[in-house]
Amino acid sequence: MINVEKTEFKExxxxxxxxxxxxxxxxxxxxxxxxxxxxxxxKLDYVGLMSSNNMKKFFEDRIKPRFPCKKMND
Structure with a gap:
């Protein structure tokens, strides 16, 4: 994960x-x-997610259904 701006969450x-x-x-x-x-x-979608009052809802509504993805095994 080079060049990845990363934010950790405790819960x-x-x-x-x-x-x-x-x-x-x-x-x-x-x-x-x-x-x-x-x-x-x-970047606009990422910024929107990070600044959302309800990140889970933003993710479920705006990210998950719109973008291709791959589950990683690490």
């Missing part, structure tokens, strides 16, 4: 979120430990 739906602006990849680690990379995500 909640996400364990961490990272964004690679060069590759337009959103790296999401969920509270259950699963890790998914979403592709072709614009």
């Amino acid at each position: 909640g739906y996400f364990r961490s979120l990272g964004y690679d602006e060069t590759q337009k990849q959103l790296h999401v680690r969920f509270e259950d430990g699963s890790y998914i990379i979403y592709y072709e995500v614009f």
Whole structure:
């Protein structure tokens, strides 16, 4: 995860979120430990997610259904 701006969370739906602006990849680690990379995500969507009052709802409504993704095994 080179060039990834990463934010850790102590509790909640996400364990961490990272964004690679060069590759337009959103790296999401969920509270259950699963890790998914979403592709072709614009910086505006990442900023919207990070500044949302309800990050889970924003993610479920605006990120998850719109972008291709791959579940990672790490």
